[in-house]
Every structure is written in structure tokens, then in C-alpha cells.
Amino acid sequence: MNRTAKGANARAAGDAATRLLALLGACTQRRTHATDTCSLLDGVCDALVDTGGYAVAAVRLADPAGDTLRTLRVAAGHRPLLWSELGHLDAPALELTLESDGRAIGELRVLRREGSFDDTEARALQALAADLAFSAEAIRARNAQRRLDEQLRQLSRALESSSNGVMITSSTQLDHPIVYVNPAFERITGYTAAEVVGQSGRFLVRDDLAQKGLTEIRAALRERREGHTILRNYRKDGQMFWNELSIAPVRDESGEMTTHFVSIINDVSARIAYEQQLEYHATHDVLTGLANRSLLHDRINQSILQAKRAGKLVGVLLLDLDRFKLINDGFGHAPADNLLKAVAERLNHCVRDTDTVARLGGDEFVVVAGSIDDPDSLAGVAAKILRQLAQPLDIEGKEVFVTASIGIATYPRDGDHGEALLRNADVAMYRVKEHGRNSYRFYAPEMNHMALDRLDMEGNLRRALERDEIAVFFQPILSLATGRIVGAEALARWNHPRIGMIHPPEFIPLAEETGLIIPLGERVLRLVCTQIAAWQAAGLPPLRVAINLSARQFRQDDLPRLVGRVLEETGVSGSALELELTESMVMHDVDNAISMLRDLKQLGVDLSLDDFGTGYSSLSYLKRFPIDALKIDRSFVRDIDSEADDAAIAHAVIAMAHSLGLRVIAEGVESEAQLELLRKYGCDDFQGFLFSRAVPAEEFALLVRNGRTQPPGTAP
Ligand code: C2E
Numbered sequence: 001m002n003r004t005a006k007g008a009n010a011r012a013a014g015d016a017a018t019r020l021l022a023l024l025g026a027c028t029q030r031r032t033h034a035t036d037t038c039s040l041l042d043g044v045c046d047a048l049v050d051t052g053g054y055a056v057a058a059v060r061l062a063d064p065a066g067d068t069l070r071t072l073r074v075a076a077g078h079r080p081l082l083w084s085e086l087g088h089l090d091a092p093a094l095e096l097t098l099e100s101d102g103r104a105i106g107e108l109r110v111l112r113r114e115g116s117f118d119d120t121e122a123r124a125l126q127a128l129a130a131d132l133a134f135s136a137e138a139i140r141a142r143n144a145q146r147r148l149d150e151q152l153r154q155l156s157r158a159l160e161s162s163s164n165g166v167m168i169t170s171s172t173q174l175d176h177p178i179v180y181v182n183p184a185f186e187r188i189t190g191y192t193a194a195e196v197v198g199q200s201g202r203f204l205v206r207d208d209l210a211q212k213g214l215t216e217i218r219a220a221l222r223e224r225r226e227g228h229t230i231l232r233n234y235r236k237d238g239q240m241f242w243n244e245l246s247i248a249p250v251r252d253e254s255g256e257m258t259t260h261f262v263s264i265i266n267d268v269s270a271r272i273a274y275e276q277q278l279e280y281h282a283t284h285d286v287l288t289g290l291a292n293r294s295l296l297h298d299r300i301n302q303s304i305l306q307a308k309r310a311g312k313l314v315g316v317l318l319l320d321l322d323r324f325k326l327i328n329d330g331f332g333h334a335p336a337d338n339l340l341k342a343v344a345e346r347l348n349h350c351v352r353d354t355d356t357v358a359r360l361g362g363d364e365f366v367v368v369a370g371s372i373d374d375p376d377s378l379a380g381v382a383a384k385i386l387r388q389l390a391q392p393l394d395i396e397g398k399e400v401f402v403t404a405s406i407g408i409a410t411y412p413r414d415g416d417h418g419e420a421l422l423r424n425a426d427v428a429m430y431r432v433k434e435h436g437r438n439s440y441r442f443y444a445p446e447m448n449h450m451a452l453d454r455l456d457m458e459g460n461l462r463r464a465l466e467r468d469e470i471a472v473f474f475q476p477i478l479s480l481a482t483g484r485i486v487g488a489e490a491l492a493r494w495n496h497p498r499i500g501m502i503h504p505p506e507f508i509p510l511a512e513e514t515g516l517i518i519p520l521g522e523r524v525l526r527l528v529c530t531q532i533a534a535w536q537a538a539g540l541p542p543l544r545v546a547i548n549l550s551a552r553q554f555r556q557d558d559l560p561r562l563v564g565r566v567l568e569e570t571g572v573s574g575s576a577l578e579l580e581l582t583e584s585m586v587m588h589d590v591d592n593a594i595s596m597l598r599d600l601k602q603l604g605v606d607l608s609l610d611d612f613g614t615g616y617s618s619l620s621y622l623k624r625f626p627i628d629a630l631k632i633d634r635s636f637v638r639d640i641d642s643e644a645d646d647a648a649i650a651h652a653v654i655a656m657a658h659s660l661g662l663r664v665i666a667e668g669v670e671s672e673a674q675l676e677l678l679r680k681y682g683c684d685d686f687q688g689f690l691f692s693r694a695v696p697a698e699e700f701a702l703l704v705r706n707g708r709t710q711p712p713g714t715a716p
Pocket residue numbers: 435436475490491492503504505508521524548549550580610611634667668669670687688689690693694
């Protein structure tokens with residue numbers, strides 16, 4: 001090799017070294033400036049072609065997502081190439097594996113224009129490949145970290161601005177201490193993060209541990225799974241809120257171990273309050289706040305279930321206000337509503353907390369008394385209700401008196417479900433209405449078919465006489481002229497231990513048929529005379545008490561003797577007693593009747609003709625009987641102010657009776673208008689619900705003592 005050639009070789013070697021150095025320098029620069037893998041690969045390939053003078057530089061790299069990134073550069077003047085052509089080129093090529101941690105992550109291919117790669121060059125390119133692999137890995141790691149950071153930043157921004165409370169607890173430590181809470185948690189609970197971090201996540205439930213939802217949360221924590229429920233939680237100030245809670249486990253990178261639980265806390269108090277309000281409306285009477293019909297059925301059936309288990313009774317008391325329509329019409333709706341509210345309040349006072357008071361609508365109420373040992377206590381509840389209601393109510397500044405009729409049905413005797421009990425209580429209630437109201441009655445199956453079982457009744461009635469179940473009530477009779485009480489009609493009552501007060505139409509006919517009317521009539525006579533004597537002894541003014549006689553009694557020849565004996569025994573004078581007969585009793589055997597009446601009159605007692613107008617109503621016959629008074633039947637009085645015929649008849653009867661020297665007593669006076677007409681027609685005395693029903697002896701004495709009157713033209 002000549003000098004020139006040698007020199008040229010040395011120059012060439014020097015140029016190659018300079019080029020390699022320049023190439024490494026350019027690559028370092030590109031590497032440091034590369035922000036991502038693509039610009040790194042592009043930069044290095046550009047340097048290899050531009051600075052390194054290579055014909056082709058190609059790099060292929062698997063990126064973390066599993067895609068392959070490729071960059072291919074050809075020197076200026078070189079024909080364009082496809083990747084697929086790389087393997088088939090005839091040019092000298094160097095293939096270098098890109099490795100990271102001993103793992104191949106890609107390859108670098110460099111093609112010379114000509115000649116071959118020498119060792120120095122190959123080593124330099126190997127170093128370049130190693131740097132490239134390192135840089136690619138570094139960029140990847142940096143980007144991954146950045147992404148992670150960004151993700152975390154987003155997550156924490158989301159957490160911090162979430163309207164749901166978030167609480168993160170550690171599940172690797174006992175008691176699951178709180179490690180993080182977000183601002184919404186602080187807002188919802190009133191606790192700051194500093195106050196709760198480190199505490200057990202359970203503290204929000206305080207000691208309200210009897211919650212079904214807690215079981216679900218405990219199970220989720222134990223089984224390390226997601227859980228969802230609604231709990232009563234408590235704020236720092238003690239106020240309860242409804243927490244719709246979702247919890248989810250957070251696992252470590254391996255996915256095997258649960259390190260934390262994230263709890264999402266949603267305050268749904270407003271929603272629950274709304275739902276409860278809806279439910280309240282669906283189950284309660286809006287006016288009074290009492291249970292409505294649908295809740296009532298639930299409660300009755302619940303009580304029945306409990307009673308069944310405990311071997312107890314359930315009482316269903318159906319209560320209907322008496323003459324509520326009058327109040328409604330008289331006062332208007334708003335005051336009547338106030339009255340219903342007041343009644344509801346009183347009812348609530350009469351029952352235990354565990355009992356239910358419901359309003360069925362209108363003026364109908366129901367009390368359900370559970371866990372009852374014997375029906376007597378139900379009678380006690382009913383009596384208490386009547387007493388409570390008897391207290392005057394203030395409606396628009398006026399004293400208003402309300403009374404009620406109560407029917408009682410009991411489980412298991414009268415039914416084993418709500419409907420049957422309510423139906424039977426209703427039947428019993430109607431019986432009360434029919435018989436004077438303001439009272440209560442137990443349902444008896446007989447009520448349904450009206451006719452009480454005859455045989456049963458007969459035995460019962462016999463026992464009633466033995467057991468003193470027959471009582472006498474007194475309905476005041478007043479003088480129309482003075483408005484004062486002048487006497488009373490004694491009305492028999494059978495105080496049946498099971499059915500309650502039974503009124504005469506239900507047992508007098510049977511008593512007559514069976515002959516039991518004889519001892520029964522005698523019992524009534526004795527009770528009345530004993531009572532008159534007691535009143536006289538107590539200083540009550542002289543009163544005349546009327547007793548109803550039955551046809552069979554009237555046919556007893558020794559009736560006058562019996563009356564005389566009882567008067568004597570009780571020390572009562574005949575003038576204090578009036579005996580009521582009916583037309584049919586005297587019309588059959590007129591002569592006998594007349595002699596009987598005369599005998600009775602000998603005793604000084606008064607005689608009156610009851611229910612006048614319903615029978616023969618023959619005034620001409622009346623002249624023949626030694627009677628003192630006529631009682632106009634209440635069926636005439638009822639329509640006296642609406643039916644012209646009835647008014648005319650009443651008017652005529654009063655006038656003719658007076659012409660015969662008879663007193664006239666009107667029965668069944670229920671209204672001021674009726675009373676007004678009777679007064680106009682010159683009627684002497686009257687009795688009726690307008691002033692009072694038949695009441696027990698003590699109550700009657702009170703009416704007399706207090707001088708209660710029926711002032712003209714005013715309601716009681
Ligand atoms: P009566 O002699 O016509 O008695 C009046 C009846 O009318 C009583 O019914 C009384 O409660 C009712 N009454 C009174 N005021 C009014 C009113 O303003 N409106 C309405 N709708 N009714 C009113 P009670 O007590 O059910 O007696 C029914 C019948 O039973 C009596 O009718 C009488 O015939 C008979 N009775 C009652 N007690 C005895 C008794 O001791 N012996 C006999 N033999 N019969 C009796």
C-alpha cells in the first residue's frame with residue numbers, strides 16, 4: 001500500500017471514528033430530548049442515517065400495551081423501503097437485539113451503503129442499542145408513572161369533589177380503622193377527618209345496633225365482598241340520618257389480599273322521609289292521624305297472630321257517634337272535623353300504647369285491644385270510652401255533648417280475621433243504636449238472625465231471674481207546662497253477662513210465651529217500689545213511676561193482691577205508681593178487664609193506656625174504663641211535624657182525651673219541633689230522647705235533684 005493509500009486509509013479510519021463519535025453524540029442528544037418512545041426511535045434512526053451515514057436504520061420495539069412500534073429511515077437517494085423487504089436486501093447489515101433486564105424488547109437494524117462493519121463500529125452500535133433500550137425503558141417507566149400520577153390526581157379530585165361521602169378503612173387491622181374520609185363525609189356527618197381517622201368505621205351507628213342492614217354489612221366485611229344496605233347513622237350533633245351505604249373491598253396488586261374497604265355514604269334522609277310520608281298517607285286517616293282501614297286490617301291480623309301464640313283474646317270495638325249528622329248539619333264541616341279530632345284524641349287516651357285506634361271514615365272509629373285475658377276488660381274499655389266521650393266538648397265556644405254506640409267482637413269467639421270481627425262488631429253496634437244508643441254490646445251470633453235461640457234463651461232468662469240480671473232503667477216524664485220532671489217510666493233491662501244490655505222487645509215476648517213474665521213482672525214491680533221508697537227516703541219530691549204490665553200478668557186474678565202486697569212491703573203509697581196497659585189487654589174481655597181495673601184503682605194507683613193509636617184506638621170504649629191517662633204511641637209522635645195526618649190524629653186524640661178527663665202523655669219525643677206541636681195541641685206530659693233516654697236509678701235521681709228541665713224552645 002503506497003503512502004497515499006495508507007494516508008487515505010488512515011484518514012478513512014479517522015473519518016469513521018469521527019463519524020461514530022458524532023453519531024453517538026447525536027444519539028445521546030436525541031435520547032435526552034425524546035419525550036416519548038416514538039420520538040426516541042425517530043431521533044435515533046435519523047441520527048444513524050444523517051450523522052452516522054448509514055443507508056438504512058430500522059428499529060422495532062414492543063411497547064407496554066403489546067403493540068409494536070416501528071421506525072424505518074433510508075438515507076437520501078436510497079430507494080424507499082418496506083419493513084418486509086429488510087430481510088431480503090443484499091446490503092451489509094447489523095442486527096442488534098434491544099434488551100432490558102436481560103429480556104428482549106426489540107431490535108435495531110443498521111445497513112451500510114457498502115463495505116462491512118468492523119469490530120469498533122459494531123461495538124459502538126451495540127453500545128448505542130443498549131442505550132436506546134435503556135432510554136426506551138426509562139421513557140416507558142416515566143410515562144407509566146405519569147399516567148399513574150394523573151390517574152391518582154383525577155381519582156382524588158373525584159373523591160374530594162364527590163357529593164357522596166367516602167370513607168376508606170383498613171381491613172388488615174383489627175376494628176377496621178378509618179384511614180381516609182372525603183369532604184362530603186365531613187359535611188354529611190359533621191365530623192372532621194382528623195376526628196375520625198383511626199376510629200373504627202362502625203362508630204356512625206352508635207348504639208343503634210338492632211338494624212337489619214348491619215347483618216349485611218358485617219357479612220360483606222367478613223366475606224370480603226361488596227355490600228349494600230340502608231342504615232340509621234348519627235351525625236356528630238346526634239341527629240339521625242339515613243345512610244344508603246355501599247362498601248367494596250380494595251385488593252392489593254396480586255388481587256388476592258383485601259387491604260382496604262371503600263364505603264360510599266349517601267345521605268338519603270330526604271328520600272326516606274318522603275317515602276315514609278307516602279306510606280303514612282296510605283295507612284293513616286289524614287284528618288285525625290289515626291290508622292285507616294287498611295292499616296287497621298293489618299293490626300287486627302297481627303294482634304290475632306300474637307293472641308293465638310299467647311292464648312289470649314283480641315277485642316275489636318266498633319264505635320259510631322250518635323247523631324253526628326245533627327252536629328255536622330248544625331255546626332258545619334270544619335267544627336265537625338274538630339269534633340272528630342277531639343274524639344280521636346279521647347279514644348287514644350282510653351287505650352294502651354299497644355292498642356290501635358282507627359277511623360273508618362265518617363264518624364266510625366275502631367279500637368283494637370290485643371292480649372286480653374277476659375271479655376270483662378273489654379267491657380271496661382268500652383265503659384271508659386263512653387265516660388270519656390260524655391265529657392262536654394268545646395266546639396266554637398259551645399258545649400257539645402257526644403255519645404257513641406259501641407259494638408264489640410272478640411277473637412277467637414266471633415271470628416278469626418279482621419273482616420269477620422269488624423262485621424260482627426258492626427252488627428252489635430247496630431243493636432246498640434236500636435236500643436237507645438250511648439252504650440255498648442258484645443256481639444252474639446244470635447244477633448245475626450235476630451231471633452235468639454228460643455230454648456237457649458228460655459234457660460238463660462230463667463237463670464237471669466235467679467242471678468239478678470234483670471234491672472230497671474227509668475225514663476223521665478216531664479210536664480209540658482212546667483218543663484219539670486214529674487215522673488218516670490220504668491223499663492226493664494236484661495243485663496246479660498255475655499251480650500250486654502238486652503232490651504225488652506227481645507225477651508218480653510218470650511217471657512210472655514213461657515210464663516216467665518209472671519216472676520219477671522213481679523221482680524220489676526218489687527225493684528221499682530223499692531226504688532221509689534229509697535228515693536222518698538232520700539228526700540226526692542213525690543214522683544209517679546209507670547210500670548208496664550203484660551197481658552199475661554193482667555190475666556192473673558191475684559194481680560191486685562200482688563201489687564197491694566208489694567206496696568205495703570215497701571211502704572210506698574199507690575199514688576206513686578202508675579200501671580201501663582195496652583188496648584189489646586182490655587178489649588178482649590171487657591167486663592173482666594173493667595173489674596180488674598177497678599180492683600187496681602182501689603190501691604190508689606193510676607192506670608194508663610200505653611201505645612195508644614196502634615190498636616183499636618176506640619175512644620168510645622175508653623169511656624167505660626176507669627183509666628187516668630193515655631200515652632200517644634211514638635210512631636205518631638215521630639212524624640207529627642212532617643205528616644199532616646199524624647198531626648191531625650195527635651191533635652184529635654189529645655182533644656178527645658181531655659174531653660174524657662184523661663191526661664195525655666206523648667212518647668218518643670225526639671225533637672224540639674215535635675215538642676212545640678205537642679205543646680200547641682195541649683198535651684200534658686212527654687217523654688223521649690230529646691230530654692233523656694231511660695237511665696239507671698242513680699242517674700235519674702241526679703236529673704231530678706239537679707232540677708234539669710226542658711225549657712221551652714231550646715235544645716238540651
Ligand atoms: P213502651 O212502653 O212503649 O216503652 C217506651 C219505649 O220507647 C222504650 O223502649 C223506650 O226506650 C223507647 N223510647 C223512649 N223514648 C224514645 C224516643 O225518643 N225515641 C225512640 N225511638 N224510642 C224511645 P224499651 O225500653 O226498649 O221498651 C220497649 C217496650 O218493652 C216498652 O214499650 C214496653 O212495652 C216493654 N217493656 C219495658 N219494660 C217492661 C216491663 O218491665 N214489663 C213489661 N211487661 N213490658 C216492658
